[in-house]
Amino acid sequence: MAEVKKTKGKKMAEVTEVKEVTFDDLELTIAKPVLSADKSVSISGNFSELGTKIQALVDRYKGTELTEDNVSYVKTLKGHFVSLRTGIERERKEYKKVYIEPASKLLDSMCAELQKIVAEGEDALGKQLDAYDQKRKDELTVVLKDYIAGAVSKHGLREEYAEQIVLKKEYYNKTQAEEDSADDIEAQAVELEKKQKEYDSGVLLIKAECEEADFLPDSYIRELQYKGVSEILLEIKADKKTKAEIAEEACPVIGEPETSELEAELKKAEAVSTKESREETRTRVLKVTYKVEQAKLMAKFFKENKIAFEFVN
16 A cells, blocks of 8 residues: 555656646747848847747657646646747737738839839830831832732732732741742742643633533532532533433434424414414423523523413422
8 A cells, every 4th residue: 555655646746847837938029120231131039949948848748648637737738839839820920910011012012113114115115126027027018019919920820819829927037038938929829820720721621511511611610619620520421411311201212203292382383373373372381401500591581482481399
């Protein structure tokens, strides 16, 4: 029993020793910032002293073995550390509020005013340089257009092809030689002349093929914008074949050609003797195969001959 009491007395002594700790002098103080001759800022305070004291407390109590007798005080001790942490943070914010933030805002304002003046000068000079460069480009454009006019005349380009010659961006580079730009314009004109000749040659082939079949060539010529000549010629040949097949179906030939119904009607008209019989009207169903561009010709024929007609389908 005596041994137990001795142990208990030792633990109580440890608790008593812990309760001797005080936090009264553990407070951060920071002096006003000082600007040195070399424009460096120094901030003084009790950082080192306070850090040494706090470290001593940490080293002393961070390994404390908790018992029923000291756990309550250790909780209180932890609360002091929380207060110490919040006090340091409060002092930091207050210091910035008093010294750092006003200085920072003032510095930003003063520099912003200077930058505004600098920007005004930079903008003014930039506009002058832009105007000068634009004048150079305008003068160069006149020269380049003369080269284009010469190339157009030399290669006999029509307007729709002449308009395709491009004034390229690199022509206006200060490092670009005028002769190089002229050579490039000439190369563009040569290529466009080739395309123009290919187009004209294609038109002649289409017209010749259409003339044989009594087709209007315009619609086929328009297809040159997105089809090759050979493809269009094959299309015309196919249309000619279709036209021949339709004609054959309409007037089949078996031995001697048969007289068409229209010819029979003409013979009847020639045989009519009286005025009343000649003015007699007839209504017949006539199937006509035609292209879109031939519609005007049909309409003109019926109108001039005063033949009434209507589309059944």
